[in-house]
Amino acid sequence: MLKLDGVASFVVVAEMGSISAAARRLNLSKSVVSERLAELEQGLGAVLFHRTTRKLSLTEDGAAFLAKAGRIVRDVEEAVAEMAERRGQLTGPMRLSAPVTFGRMHLGPALYPFLAEHPAISLTLELDDRRVDAAADGFDAVIRHGVIDDTRLVVWPLARSQRVIVASPDYLAREGRPQSMEDLAAHRAIFYMNRGIADWRFRGAEESAPVRPRATLSLNNGDMMRDAALAGLGLTLLPTFIIWQELRSGALVEVDVGRAVEPESIYVAHPGGQKSSAKLRAMVEHLRARFGDPPYWERPA
Known part of the structure; x- marks a missing residue:
């Protein structure tokens, strides 16, 4: 009979793409996860993964088994949780x-x-x-x-x-404070690369005409965008949950260009x-x- 822990380990390995990553998620050693997979494959009489030195990929049998195995594992987890919830836990x-x-x-x-x-x-x-x-x-x-x-x-x-345009007082003293949408084009900006410069859209602005300041730096992390603005590298558009403390202290200053940023x-x-x-x-x-x-x-x- 197949063991549930083997089926659960198989599902996690398939989701993570490697035994090492699955072992970390399951808080188990790689050897234990490997043993569970080997036992499961022996019980099924089928090879579930193509194994190379770089990665694992599902075989045709593995893909077919995963569809139902995932449901089984989730159903068992939900059943256990529901029993606990009935007891108020x-x-x-x-x-x-x-x-x-x-x-x-x-x-x-x-x-x-x-x-x-x-x-x-x-x-x-x-x-x-x-x-x-x-x-x-x-x-x-x-x-x-x-x-x-x-x-x-x-x-x-x-x-x-709420997202706002901000800059350091030093940058605004050097480059001037933009007063309108048109003024933004003359300024340097720090962009969130996962969205790009077209992300700078405002209420009432035409969708076909996104504002495009000059990119001085593109980053994929909000902390670094804030730090780059603090260093005086340019304007940036950030949610207040990242910069609320800097706004309160005055280390960053909100820039009003006459239009509100689209809310999120x-x-x-x-x-x-x-x-x-x-x-x-x-x-x-x-x-x-x-x-x-x-x-x-x-x-x-």
């Missing part, structure tokens, strides 16, 4: 993805009290600014800033988010067609309460 694994800067600055500090209150929850939090596929990558939910256009996801608003939000999204767990719903309510409305990073000092 929140328990079981939960896997989330979140942006790097928001995760470090706000999500982590808000989550720690929740996890301390519910020690039976086993959380895996992966910080990554790329747009992960929640269902295909095996996440229970993703937390994102901006617009989620994946129609396969059920989206819950978590907190408001911070969302939690989970795969559609999949019932949200009680622990996910409880976590969302906890985070909403911790962040507040308006969130603390948008309140006056």
Whole structure:
């Protein structure tokens, strides 16, 4: 008879693409995961992975088995969690993805009290600014800033988010303060490369005419964008949850060009067609309460 831990290990290896990565996620040694895979393949009488020195890839049998094995593992996890929930407990694994800067600055500090209150929850939090596929990558939910256009996801608003153009007082003293949309074209800018310069869109502006300041630096991390602005390298467009402290201290100054930046939000999204767990719903309510409305990073000092 097949063992559930072997099936679960197979699913994680298939999702992660390597035994080493799967072992880290499962908190097991590579040898244990390899042994479970070998035992599973022996029990099935089939080879599930093509193995090379660089990567693993599913065989035809492996791909066919994965479709049902994933459902089996999720069903068992949900059944265990539901039994605990019937006793008023929140328990079981939960896997989330979140942006790097928001995760470090706000999500982590808000989550720690929740996890301390519910020690039976086993959380895996992966910080990554790329747009992960929640269902295909095996996440229970993703937390994102901006617009989620994946129609396969059920989206819950978590907190408001306002983006503003900022610069250091030193930069504005040297280069002058832009007063209008037209003035922006004469300035240097620090861009978020995952969105590009076309991201600088404003309420009331024509969609066909995005503002295009000159790029002096492109980065894929909000912390470094803030630091580059503090160093006086140019204007940048950032959410207040990254720069609220610098705005309060005056280290960065908001630049008003006569139009408001298109508003955004911070969302939690989970795969559609999949019932949200009680622990996910409880976590969302906890985070909403911790962040507040308006969130603390948008309140006056």
